[in-house]
Amino acid sequence: MPGNKAVVIVYTSVARHVNISMAVILSTFPMESVPMMILLLIVGYILQVPSLAVYAQHHGRKMVGMVSCP
Structure with a gap:
């Protein structure tokens, strides 16, 4: 299961970056x-998300293993 947790972390991070990037594009560049x-x-x-x-x-076991649980 550690690999699954790492995949969820990756997809959450990607979704956050997509939202931020869209906001920057829409507020910075002209509509054309x-x-x-x-x-x-x-x-x-x-290209980035599947990779x-x-x-x-x-490498999920190593990534989740590094996070200390309380």
Whole structure:
């Protein structure tokens, strides 16, 4: 189960970063360039999320083992 906990941590982190990135894009760039920026963001996360999940599954025991439980 430690690998599953690590995968949940990775997906939670990715969701947070997607929300922050979308807010920055929408508040920073002009509306004409927003669709292209969002497309690039989505493609980047499509490539990043599966690779992070694979990493978390293979190294999840070490990642969760480092976290001390009270």
